[in-house]
Amino acid sequence: MPVYVFACHECGSFELARPMAEASSRASCPTCQREARRVFTPPRLARLAPPMRRALDTEEASAHEPRVVTEKRGRPLRPHQEQVPPWVLH
């Protein structure tokens, strides 16, 4: 389950794991029980590598506004070096 960051006006931010479908609904602060708003840019994402962050952003966006994929993206996985059979002399 993804972890989202919420901010309470009184107590500051806290993290909450919830289903992605409920990501944007409000949560109540575990300390004072007041309504807390979701923070849309969780600091923990900033520490991830850029490609990972992009993947998460895409996942997030498609949860709210599903997009139709019109083309295939990405390349087939390929080893860095050609596999050389052991019987081939260099």
Ligand SMILES: [Zn+2]
């Ligand atoms: Zn609070």
